[in-house]
Amino acid sequence: MANDHDDAKDWVDVRRWRKAERERLIVARLEVPADARTAMSQRIAKGLDAVIGEIAGRMVSLYWPFRGEPDLRPWMASINARGGRTALPIVIEKGQPLIFRAYKAGDRLEKGIWNIPIPAEGDPVLPHIVISPIVGIDPANYRLGYGGGFFDRTLAAMPLKPLVIGVGYELQRIATIYPQPHDIPMDRVVTET
Numbered sequence: 599m600a601n602d603h604d605d606a607k608d609w610v611d612v613r614r615w616r617k618a619e620r621e622r623l624i625v626a627r628l629e630v631p632a633d634a635r636t637a638m639s640q641r642i643a644k645g646l647d648a649v650i651g652e653i654a655g656r657m658v659s660l661y662w663p664f665r666g667e668p669d670l671r672p673w674m675a676s677i678n679a680r681g682g683r684t685a686l687p688i689v690i691e692k693g694q695p696l697i698f699r700a701y702k703a704g705d706r707l708e709k710g711i712w713n714i715p716i717p718a719e720g721d722p723v724l725p726h727i728v729i730s731p732i733v734g735i736d737p738a739n740y741r742l743g744y745g746g747g748f749f750d751r752t753l754a755a756m757p758l759k760p761l762v763i764g765v766g767y768e769l770q771r772i773a774t775i776y777p778q779p780h781d782i783p784m785d786r787v788v789t790e791t
Contacts (some may be wrong), residue, residue, distance in 0.1 A: 623734050638789075642765050642788055646788050650727060650784055655681060655683070658726070658729060659684070685725050686698065686699060689748060693747075710749055734762045739785070741775070
């Protein structure tokens with residue numbers, strides 16, 4: 599039984615560390631000037647094209663940028679222009695997997711959790727590729743996110759595993775996130791370099 603107690607104590611310590619690290623990394627990301635983040639986002643988009651290759655006929659889930667995350671909305675428009683389709687993730691309920699709804703520029707949006715825009719209507723879709731913003735990333739491609747567990751819960755629940763690509767800036771690389779059994783690593787990571 600002591601082992602269960604040690605595991606619980608370790609998880610409390612990891613959660614405390616992750617919270618502090620998350621705050622530090624978000625501040626560092628927000629300190630990057632907006633024009634520099636724009637240029638970095640453009641380089642990330644080029645890196646995504648190199649990793650993904652032909653996009654026609656494929657569904658790509660992206661995200662609406664929040665708190666200094668790479669802004670890939672221009673790249674999203676280019677996916678649709680090249681015959682691909684795009685979607686955005688939606689929080690339905692705390693503690694539950696996300697769903698994805700198709701979205702392209704011009705579709706009606708409404709405010710979701712944290713006032714992040716989400717598609718206002720449409721049936722859930724299953725993306726072939728999931729692009730996920732990172733708060734931090736370690737050498738084993740484990741992602742430090744915002745702490746809600748939505749991303750890992752969603753990947754674990756998907757009937758077919760998509761290609762999962764974490765995107766962020768080089769300044770978000772860290773030695774470890776102290777991965778736990780519920781953490782799911784990214785297949786690939788793309789930064790501005």
